[in-house]
Amino acid sequence: MKGRFGEFGGQYLPETLMPAVAELEEAYLAARADPAFEADLARLLHDWVGRPTPLTDATRLAAATGLRRVLLKREDLAHTGAHKINSAVGQALLAKRMGKQRVVAETGAGQHGVASAAACALLGLDCVVYMGTEDMRRQAPNVFRMKLLGAEVRGVESGTKTLKDAVNEAIRDWVTNVRSTYYLLGSAIGPHPYPTMVRDFQSVIGREARAQVQTLLGRLPDVVVACVGGGSNAIGMFTAFIPDAAVRLRGVEAGGKGIESGAHAASIVGGSVGVLHGTRSMVLQDDDGQIRGTHSISAGLDYPGVGPEHADLAARGRAEYVARTDAEALDAFALLSRTEGIIPALEPAHAIADLSFIRERYGAALDVLVCLSGRGDKDLETVMDALR
Amino acid sequence: MTVAAPTGTERIARAFARARGERRLAVAIYLTVGYPDRASTAALLRAALDGGADLLELGVPFSDPLADGATVQRANEVALANGITLEDCLAEARGVVAERDVPALLMGYANPFLRYGLDRFAGEARAAGVAGIIDVDLPAEESAPFDAALEPAGVARIDLYAPTTPDDRLARLVPRARGFIYCVSLTGVTGARRALGSDVAGFVGRVKAHARVPVVLGFGISEPAHVAALRGLVDGVAVGSAAIDAVTNATDRPAALRAFVRGLVDAGRS
Numbered sequence: 001m002k003g004r005f006g007e008f009g010g011q012y013l014p015e016t017l018m019p020a021v022a023e024l025e026e027a028y029l030a031a032r033a034d035p036a037f038e039a040d041l042a043r044l045l046h047d048w049v050g051r052p053t054p055l056t057d058a059t060r061l062a063a064a065t066g067l068r069r070v071l072l073k074r075e076d077l078a079h080t081g082a083h084k085i086n087s088a089v090g091q092a093l094l095a096k097r098m099g100k101q102r103v104v105a106e107t108g109a110g111q112h113g114v115a116s117a118a119a120c121a122l123l124g125l126d127c128v129v130y131m132g133t134e135d136m137r138r139q140a141p142n143v144f145r146m147k148l149l150g151a152e153v154r155g156v157e158s159g160t161k162t163l164k165d166a167v168n169e170a171i172r173d174w175v176t177n178v179r180s181t182y183y184l185l186g187s188a189i190g191p192h193p194y195p196t197m198v199r200d201f202q203s204v205i206g207r208e209a210r211a212q213v214q215t216l217l218g219r220l221p222d223v224v225v226a227c228v229g230g231g232s233n234a235i236g237m238f239t240a241f242i243p244d245a246a247v248r249l250r251g252v253e254a255g256g257k258g259i260e261s262g263a264h265a266a267s268i269v270g271g272s273v274g275v276l277h278g279t280r281s282m283v284l285q286d287d288d289g290q291i292r293g294t295h296s297i298s299a300g301l302d303y304p305g306v307g308p309e310h311a312d313l314a315a316r317g318r319a320e321y322v323a324r325t326d327a328e329a330l331d332a333f334a335l336l337s338r339t340e341g342i343i344p345a346l347e348p349a350h351a352i353a354d355l356s357f358i359r360e361r362y363g364a365a366l367d368v369l370v371c372l373s374g375r376g377d378k379d380l381e382t383v384m385d386a387l388r
Numbered sequence: 389m390t391v392a393a394p395t396g397t398e399r400i401a402r403a404f405a406r407a408r409g410e411r412r413l414a415v416a417i418y419l420t421v422g423y424p425d426r427a428s429t430a431a432l433l434r435a436a437l438d439g440g441a442d443l444l445e446l447g448v449p450f451s452d453p454l455a456d457g458a459t460v461q462r463a464n465e466v467a468l469a470n471g472i473t474l475e476d477c478l479a480e481a482r483g484v485v486a487e488r489d490v491p492a493l494l495m496g497y498a499n500p501f502l503r504y505g506l507d508r509f510a511g512e513a514r515a516a517g518v519a520g521i522i523d524v525d526l527p528a529e530e531s532a533p534f535d536a537a538l539e540p541a542g543v544a545r546i547d548l549y550a551p552t553t554p555d556d557r558l559a560r561l562v563p564r565a566r567g568f569i570y571c572v573s574l575t576g577v578t579g580a581r582r583a584l585g586s587d588v589a590g591f592v593g594r595v596k597a598h599a600r601v602p603v604v605l606g607f608g609i610s611e612p613a614h615v616a617a618l619r620g621l622v623d624g625v626a627v628g629s630a631a632i633d634a635v636t637n638a639t640d641r642p643a644a645l646r647a648f649v650r651g652l653v654d655a656g657r658s
Contacts, residue, residue, distance in 0.1 A: 016550035178524035289503030
């Protein structure tokens with residue numbers, strides 16, 4: 001069935017939005033079949049986003065973690081500092097093609113908000129970004145960036161004042177203004193066709209990386225690892241490798257203060273099947289089906305659900321999912337900074353943190369490809385606070 | 389000889405027939421269970437009935453009510469803080485149905501029902517005399533598992549349609565509707581509005597062209613003048629946020645709700 005990944009996915013939406021997602025699916029398929037759209041997208045990814053992003057052979061990090069090879073896919077070097085721009089520019093192009101002048105987006109860490117604001121500025125679209133007030137406090141520089149880029153940032157005071165509440169508010173705006181407004185969803189979550197569409201736009205990461213690794217090593221990596229909140233960078237990286245059965249795929253969720261503490265955001269490792277934000281997937285919920293509050297030092301992973309394709313990859317055993325804690329991510333943040341001269345965002349710091357666990361579990365003779373999904377400038381204040 | 393208890397759909401049909409017989413619109417009142425506190429829900433539901441409400445919508449609180457405006461969001465947050473569960477909502481329904489033999493529907497979002505277990509829920513809803521459920525994030529595309537559990541139990545799953553629903557979709561889905569059809573009056577979230585949507589008549593007409601069960605209009609309806617303007621157009625109205633506002637702002641809450649509902653019911657008489 002369309003929009004399903006095994007038992008996951010779907011369109012759990014108010015009726016008001018059902019015609020909108022049908023229109024979106026149709027417009028998306030038409031765009032991808034149109035060489036002019038593909039040419040526009042390819043040009044913007046090259047000239048404006050700065051693709052292809054490099055692959056860095058991180059020899060000092062490999063030595064420090066005891067692995068044969070660690071290769072970093074440098075999405076931190078993409079325009080606006082994270083992989084989010086890949087999908088934002090694709091979707092903004094689509095919005096323009098659909099004749100929607102107004103774009104709404106949600107943001108957690110602010111990276112998707114910044115990417116959306118930048119893409120809308122480039123294409124002359126009006127942009128409203130919903131952001132939890134707790135996240136606005138944690139990610140103040142990104143709030144300022146969005147405003148500089150001409151977006152209106154609306155603080156969300158409801159619920160937990162973080163990413164899930166920003167999604168709720170963006171959907172409420174979309175329901176209200178559906179005829180004029182495009183919802184530029186930032187992760188591979190939400191109702192069909194978003195999980196598929198966001199994956200497709202992000203799959204440029206894995207396509208490039210797979211070719212770069214083969215050029216460098218003359219073979220495929222043994223393990224591919226990426227952090228997973230909603231899971232857009234991970235699915236973008238994994239997609240190219242899913243047919244390569246010998247390549248181990250590993251998603252790293254936010255373990256917060258530890259799974260047993262309950263203060264985490266690991267929806268696959270610590271969650272159960274449920275429906276959130278229009279899709280059936282793994283979610284963090286209580287016995288009554290209420291969505292639980294989450295915790296992660298990384299605002300971009302601080303979400304109680306995960307993309308339905310990840311839930312399916314986990315259920316099928318094609319990818320494995322683990323959780324790394326705030327403390328482990330902070331150590332990895334420092335480690336990568338000192339060994340490679342790269343300050344990562346706290347989100348991919350969780351993936352870096354997993355490297356020593358990969359070596360422990362699977363041995364040292366491994367070539368490991370890591371999706372370095374974003375850079376850490378936005379997190380300096382959080383890290384300074386944490387290290388104090 | 390014992391007479392079998394009516395099914396949910398029968399209770400709904402009876403309520404609309406009575407309103408029609410009295411030449412007035414049926415009135416459905418939504419209240420979030422456990423708002424403003426756990427103890428007052430039973431009295432508020434009865435006050436709505438004393439004011440003349442024909443159907444009750446018992447709001448099942450959810451942590452992420454993405455189709456609701458500020459009033460119902462706040463009521464949901466308060467209800468959850470008061471520890472309200474789906475089991476509590478079933479218990480409230482059981483009590484009011486046993487006492488007043490009215491159609492009581494549970495209204496909310498898919499996840500709490502799914503988590504409860506659809507078969508378990510259907511059995512307990514039937515035992516409680518629940519007439520149906522209204523799930524605002526469950527379009528036709530996702531409703532099959534709910535229908536498979538609820539239909540054999542005689543519990544109606546009420547379909548919602550919106551001004552954005554195209555004609556071909558209405559033609560395909562509306563004839564299958566059970567109980568009644570819930571028309572969303574506007575393109576947006578719940579919440580009291582000053583005026584009705586501009587093309588309510590056109591939208592309702594598009595739905596009625598295919599409808600075999602009563603048509604109810606909800607979302608945004610907040611005052612007697614709105615109800616009066618809908619006479620002859622729909623079979624009933626659903627009022628939620630404005631009812632919650634009437635409760636929130638009052639000192640004698642049941643009395644205020646009773647008077648508010650009576651005003652709506654009277655405005656629907658032709």
